[in-house]
Amino acid sequence: MHGRVKVKTTAEQQEAKRKEREKKLKIYTAATEKIFEKRKNKEYDEEALKITGEILAVNSDFSTFWNYRKEIFLNMTENKPENEMIEIFKGELQFLESCLRTNPKSYGVWNHRCFIMETMPKPDWKKELELCNLFLEYDERNFHCWDYRRFVVKKANISPEEELEFTTNKICNNFSNFSSWHYRSKLLPLIYPDENSTIGVEENILIKEYETVQNAFFTDPDDQSAWFYHRWLLGRGKIKTGVNCMLIDRTYQMLMINTTQPVMISPSTCEIDVLLNGERVEGTWRTHKQQTDVYSSIWIFKSTEDESWIPMHEDAEVAMAVVGEDWGSSDSVQINSTQTVAWNLTHEEQGLRFRDELSAATTDTLQRELDSIQELYELEPENKWVLLTIVSLMKALNPKQYANDIEIFLSKLITIDSSRINYYWDLRSKCLIENYLEELDFSTRVISLQNQNISCLVHPELFSMVVKIDLSNNKLDSVKGFSCFQCAVDIHVDGNQIKDLEELSFLHGLKLLSIKDNNISSLESLQPLGKTSILKLYLFGNPVVENIDELEVKKIIPSLHNFDGHMM
Amino acid sequence: MGTPIKDVVISDSAPKSLLLDKHADYIAAYGSKKDDYEYIMTEFLRMSGMYWGLTAMDLMSQLERMNKDEVIEFIQQCQHECGGFGASIGHDPHLLYTLSAVQILTLYDSQQSVNIDKIVEYITSLQQDDGSFYGDKWGEVDTRFSFCAVACLALINQLDTINVDKAVQFVLSCMNFDGGFGCRPGSESHSGQIYCCVGMLAIVGRLHLINTDMLGWWLCERQLPSGGLNGRPEKLPDVCYSWWVLSSLKIIGKLHWINKDKLVKFILACQDDETGGFADRPGDMVDPFHTLFGLAGLSLLGDESIKQVNPVFCMPEEVIRRAGIKMDLL
Numbered sequence: 062m063h064g065r066v067k068v069k070t071t072a073e074q075q076e077a078k079r080k081e082r083e084k085k086l087k088i089y090t091a092a093t094e095k096i097f098e099k100r101k102n103k104e105y106d107e108e109a110l111k112i113t114g115e116i117l118a119v120n121s122d123f124s125t126f127w128n129y130r131k132e133i134f135l136n137m138t139e140n141k142p143e144n145e146m147i148e149i150f151k152g153e154l155q156f157l158e159s160c161l162r163t164n165p166k167s168y169g170v171w172n173h174r175c176f177i178m179e180t181m182p183k184p185d186w187k188k189e190l191e192l193c194n195l196f197l198e199y200d201e202r203n204f205h206c207w208d209y210r211r212f213v214v215k216k217a218n219i220s221p222e223e224e225l226e227f228t229t230n231k232i233c234n235n236f237s238n239f240s241s242w243h244y245r246s247k248l249l250p251l252i253y254p255d256e257n258s259t260i261g262v263e264e265n266i267l268i269k270e271y272e273t274v275q276n277a278f279f280t281d282p283d284d285q286s287a288w289f290y291h292r293w294l295l296g297r298g299k300i301k302t303g304v305n306c307m308l309i310d311r312t313y314q315m316l317m318i319n320t321t322q323p324v325m326i327s328p329s330t331c332e333i334d335v336l337l338n339g340e341r342v343e344g345t346w347r348t349h350k351q352q353t354d355v356y357s358s359i360w361i362f363k364s365t366e367d368e369s370w371i372p373m374h375e376d377a378e379v380a381m382a383v384v385g386e387d388w389g390s391s392d393s394v395q396i397n398s399t400q401t402v403a404w405n406l407t408h409e410e411q412g413l414r415f416r417d418e419l420s421a422a423t424t425d426t427l428q429r430e431l432d433s434i435q436e437l438y439e440l441e442p443e444n445k446w447v448l449l450t451i452v453s454l455m456k457a458l459n460p461k462q463y464a465n466d467i468e469i470f471l472s473k474l475i476t477i478d479s480s481r482i483n484y485y486w487d488l489r490s491k492c493l494i495e496n497y498l499e500e501l502d503f504s505t506r507v508i509s510l511q512n513q514n515i516s517c518l519v520h521p522e523l524f525s526m527v528v529k530i531d532l533s534n535n536k537l538d539s540v541k542g543f544s545c546f547q548c549a550v551d552i553h554v555d556g557n558q559i560k561d562l563e564e565l566s567f568l569h570g571l572k573l574l575s576i577k578d579n580n581i582s583s584l585e586s587l588q589p590l591g592k593t594s595i596l597k598l599y600l601f602g603n604p605v606v607e608n609i610d611e612l613e614v615k616k617i618i619p620s621l622h623n624f625d626g627h628m629m
Numbered sequence: 630m631g632t633p634i635k636d637v638v639i640s641d642s643a644p645k646s647l648l649l650d651k652h653a654d655y656i657a658a659y660g661s662k663k664d665d666y667e668y669i670m671t672e673f674l675r676m677s678g679m680y681w682g683l684t685a686m687d688l689m690s691q692l693e694r695m696n697k698d699e700v701i702e703f704i705q706q707c708q709h710e711c712g713g714f715g716a717s718i719g720h721d722p723h724l725l726y727t728l729s730a731v732q733i734l735t736l737y738d739s740q741q742s743v744n745i746d747k748i749v750e751y752i753t754s755l756q757q758d759d760g761s762f763y764g765d766k767w768g769e770v771d772t773r774f775s776f777c778a779v780a781c782l783a784l785i786n787q788l789d790t791i792n793v794d795k796a797v798q799f800v801l802s803c804m805n806f807d808g809g810f811g812c813r814p815g816s817e818s819h820s821g822q823i824y825c826c827v828g829m830l831a832i833v834g835r836l837h838l839i840n841t842d843m844l845g846w847w848l849c850e851r852q853l854p855s856g857g858l859n860g861r862p863e864k865l866p867d868v869c870y871s872w873w874v875l876s877s878l879k880i881i882g883k884l885h886w887i888n889k890d891k892l893v894k895f896i897l898a899c900q901d902d903e904t905g906g907f908a909d910r911p912g913d914m915v916d917p918f919h920t921l922f923g924l925a926g927l928s929l930l931g932d933e934s935i936k937q938v939n940p941v942f943c944m945p946e947e948v949i950r951r952a953g954i955k956m957d958l959l
């Protein structure tokens with residue numbers, strides 16, 4: 062089904078081909094019928110091997126016939142002397158090798174070879190390794206062969222060091238060998254393990270790997286294999302589970318928590334006890350989308366005992382305790398008698414909240430990498446891999462300090478790599494939003510990010526306690542992530558390209574939405590707002606407004622008092 | 630010197646519009662030529678072949694042209710005592726064909742015409758201690774089979790019969806430095822495999838375990854200047870890989886990271902305007918497999934003359950909704 066070029070043929074040629082195929086088909090059908098017949102009669106003989114072999118040689122994915130062959134071998138092993146069997150097995154290996162020569166990417170053949178090697182007496186694993194070498198010589202990217210190699214390596218007790226050496230040689234022959242780089246990423250953590258490094262490899266080895274990979278991309282800066290490998294070396298941090306924010310709200314009688322990564326709160330996975338002034342409160346946890354049994358970064362607790370479990374006009378303390386896990390155990394929040402809302406924010410050290418994304422290497426190493434890749438940039442100012450790697454390094458080193466450079470490099474990427482412009486736009490948005498959030502005083506509960514060409518919202522879960530959000534005049538085309546704005550009262554998103562309002566249905570406290578000059582084109586798109594208690598809606602400048610009936614709008618959103626500045 | 634990019638050139642004469650009627654005729658005729666050479670030589674994957682053809686027809690709103698009774702009867706005859714399905718009558722059972730069978734039955738809303746309990750028994754018997762799945766009793770392990778098992782159970786609403794956490798752990802153990810996934814722990818990333826693993830994690834609600842920035846970047850780098858997508862670095866573009874990459878991007882919410890117009894142009898160029906059907910690349914021979922993935926790809930890219938496709942199951946969205954399956958994509 063792959064790589065068969067369609068050739069124009071004459072009617073005469075077609076007829077000849079048809080006749081030839083007819084003949085072939087007759088033999089083929091007779092053979093397959095005979096095989097099924099023999100298998101039904103439990104005949105495990107040489108003849109069965111011969112006929113199945115003929116079929117499998119032309120149709121190596123016919124798995125039922127491989128299975129029959131396996132049965133034959135198991136049966137013969139029980140009934141024939143070992144020395145005779147060794148010869149039959151050897152014949153099978155030869156047969157399989159010839160199959161692989163015509164079809165080196167057949168799952169069936171490689172799998173059957175594993176079976177034979179595991180079943181035969183005295184298998185010669187070293188010879189199998191040579192076979193792998195040979196087939197990787199023909200095609201150094203054949204992943205079936207690489208997988209078979211890993212199987213053989215395990216059986217033959219070949220050390221990871223020897224295999225690393227093998228990949229080094231392969232890479233020296235041809236840098237552009239993604240399979241070899243991949244294999245190195247698996248071998249290094251085995252040979253030089255280091256738990257403290259996020260990619261699990263000792264720092265001094267990492268430095269040597271940087272040299273190897275630099276060699277590769279200085280030789281051929283367009284070779285993506287080396288760049289992907291380089292990105293891996295830079296590493297990525299593991300985020301520890303914890304609580305970013307804990308908030309209690311008397312109006313909605315809820316406790317909301319926002320975790321550093323998605324968790325599932327349920328009796329079977331992770332239970333969280335809630336204590337009011339030291340006393341356990343019975344209740345249920347749901348996500349901001351009203352779900353249970355899912356992973357989410359935002360969870361809302363409501364009491365099932367008492368609808369107004371957070372007492373009015375009294376000082377109170379709400380604490381949470383994660384049962385059986387070591388995060389969020391000591392989080393609590395105090396609310397005094399006059400407050401309607403209170404929260405407890407985990408204070409991240411300035412500039413570190415998002416840094417752990419790329420932090421395997423120490424700052425020194427990152428700086429050295431940046432320096433040498435900037436040298437390459439002098440030679441290759443239009444190379445997208447160079448530009449993007451510089452962006453990654455700058456972002457890892459000091460996103461604030463390099464903010465301008467990052468902006469310049471990303472703009473350049475947007476112009477030279479036209480197929481992936483939206484990837485770069487999103488990356489740019491990520492840098493901007495992260496820098497903004499790093500400096501934000503969350504206790505103001507206001508987010509204002511206008512006129513920034515933001516194309517997507519990142520880390521929306523961090524917006525969960527914000528009351529007023531202004532994202533006007535950006536490049537947003539949806540309200541993806543907006544369901545996280547659980548405390549939002551005012552949302553301004555004028556001048557974007559938003560087409561739907563789906564996620565807004567979860568914002569129970571929303572009072573004002575200003576979405577002028579967007580792409581809302583149908584009345585049905587307004588339906589999510591009907592589930593909120595919104596009072597004011599500014600919809601001017603959307604295609605839907607052209608011949609809109611205010612009564613229809615009111616029907617969809619009964620709570621609405623003010624539509625595009627008119628009282629309703 | 631640098632290695633040249635492997636890619637294809639799309640000629641000016643390549644098709645530029647969608648030839649829906651031709652494709653429907655091609656698929657309808659394919660199943661009716663039962664003594665055709667091509668047809669007989671592919672009997673070892675018949676069940677999957679039928680799923681490709683029938684799903685393609687349903688996406689084109691032409692499923693009623695196919696013989697439902699004949700299909701259901703065939704499927705019934707392919708179920709074994711153990712509960713699994715073979716590719717054809719008399720062929721050995723395997724998870725690959727069990728999934729195809731269940732997909733067709735779901736398409737026809739006819740799950741009850743086979744023994745569902747037996748299917749559950751078959752699938753659960755293939756899960757191993759490490760969470761992985763054998764493809765059949767012979768013991769080959771592959772993340773493709775993890776997808777088959779989970780997708781199958783989701784379609785028959787029996788996901789809680791296996792150890793989902795362990796199944797997830799196994800799939801994660803196949804994650805690689807590039808954010809992608811391979812066949813087994815240690816195997817290189819490959820878009821077909823990525824689709825299976827991402828789809829599997831989507832079905833069981835664990836998409837947050839994927840590094841979407843890293844994987845999304847690797848996936849969008851599969852797009853070549855011709856617009857087509859390849860399955861791994863330094864490989865040629867292909868309609869089927871285009872689907873696997875595209876659907877994975879869709880599931881992790883990064884579909885917009887590739888250039889849609891260019892990909893549409895590439896997929897359309899893979900049509901055969903004489904015979905109907907799609908090939909792997911422009912100018913190659915067509916087959917039902919690439920025809921389904923060509924259509925499904927165009928559907929994800931927003932072509933409204935094709936039914937909306939579900940990126941995880943590669944079946945019409947309306948069928949998945951009818952089966953009561955809910956998934957949160959990113």
Ligand SMILES: [Zn+2]
Binds near residue numbers: 063867870909
């Ligand atoms: Zn293909």
